[in-house]
Amino acid sequence: MRPLSFLQPTSNLLAINSDLFRYFGVDSVDYRLYPAPDYFIEAFDVQTYLTWLGYRKSGYLRRPLSLYVHIPFCSSLCFFCHCNQIVSRDRDLIENYLDYLLREIRLQGQYFKNDPRVEQIYFGGGTPTVLQDYQLNNLMKEIRRHFNLTEQGEFSIEIDSRLMAHLSMHTLKEIGFNCAIIGVQDFDQSVQQSIHRIQTEYETLHAIDEARQAGFKTVRAELIFGLPNQTVEKLGYTLGKIIGASPDQICLSNYNYLPEKYKPQRQIDLANLPGDEIRQDMQLQTINQLLEAGYVHIGMNHYAQKGDSLALAQRQGRLHYGLQGYSAYPESDHIAMGISAIGSIGPTLSQNHCDLTQYYDRIERNIPPIMRGIELSADDLIRRSVMQALICHSVLIFESMETFFQIEFKSYFATELKELLFHEQAGLITLDDEEVTVTPKGQLVIGSICKVFDKYLRNQQQRQNYSAFI
Ligand code: SF4
DSSP, X not given: OOXXXXXXXXXXXXXXXXXXXXXXXXXXXXTTSSSOGGGOBTTSOHHHHHHHHHHHHTTTTOOOEEEEEEEOEESSOOTTOOSOOEEOOOHHHHHHHHHHHHHHHHHHHHHTTTOOOEEEEEEEESOGGGSOHHHHHHHHHHHHHHSOEEEEEEEEEEEOGGGOTTOOHHHHHHHTOOEEEEEEEOOXXXXXXXXXXXXXXXXXXXXXXXXXXXXXXXXXXXXXESOTTOOHHHHHHHHHHHHHHOOSEEEEEEOOOOTTTOGXXXXXXXXXSOOHHHHHHHHHHHHHHHHHTTEEEEETTEEEXXXXXHHHHHHTTOOEEETTEEESSOOOEEEEESTTOEEBOTXXXXXXXXXXXXXXXXXXXXXXXXXXXXXXXXXXXXXXXXXXXXXXXXXXXXXXXXXXXXXXXXXXXXXXXXXXXXXXXTTSEEEOSSEEEEOHHHHTTHHHHHHTTOHHHHHHHHHXXXXXXX
């Protein structure tokens, strides 16, 4: 594989990219899932799920496993939230949920008894750290009892540093976690007030420091830009402090204001949101700050230190982007446990019930709590592979796709290649007879390049144009 050209610190990056985000936007579409859950159907039921588990058992597409465990509870509601959460401190409610979750671990475990290895576990939420140490320990023990975990696996937990009085990073490490994902957002008080999440600088920096001391192999800090009352200076201050704490990875997500879709966001005053130009400046400033501090741009707003596993995987051409974001592990089957959790077995995606009563009912009847899903078509798989190549390797070689999928690339994607000429003129890609290569500038807006290959988005736009016409 040829060496890739990644973003380098440059004093005139701001000047180079002043129009970039205006035309191509900041990465707002996250292609870790293709297609998005909006396209899942209820005809994909538990029977379809079990059929695919059967194919897996008989050796078809037998890949390593990763587990996702959803803890939906939160102690208070953040107004920017887009997750499936339940705001409650009711200990009985939480204990009851955990009881069902343990039963689901046992239930799912029986389908994967002789599977050789689980390489990744991810505890997400909600807020996994609302749980007590014994509760997290019980979940991990049950997982170990029913799945074969690899010694060198990556076992992650999302951490709310406001809720660490009853837990320590050492305890989390002892329980078995080795990757800490710490939510930061922004240190500024007015930003925190407008998103209803007060989290002191000390709490966050202490959590990062404690995780390092406890020996977590990866510490990731997650910031958001585009929040209400946020400015370029405030974000710059927060990011400077985080860089000073030296986490292995930093993720800077673009805040997506979608109040019609996510109810908590209706409490955010639209007037307080930074305008497009400010968001563009935020993006540019943070890129420069991170590159100058020696972080490597991984893609999709992710940055990592040069020695980090993601940066290494990127250099070696074995980076993967899937349900759990960037990973240095090969593609795996994801088993999702807990309400609303999304998993993937072979060429399928499926989601658990989002309602507690429904979820409990299925577990009581000893059946996987599948609510909906989708069997990916051959076309979905081709497009997902195209996006993977662009997102992870910045190069799309037509011949590889043709060999793997038995298509004639240029005729199959004739419309898309025509559209990409616009991106080529803007200097985001180079395009020739054999491949598409994403330039360093294009890596900043990789989502907009992937969008060209998104058939669902294309169909949706065609439908909108058609209804506008009639
Ligand atoms: S952002 Fe996270 S902590 Fe806040 S309400 Fe949503 S899930 Fe809970």
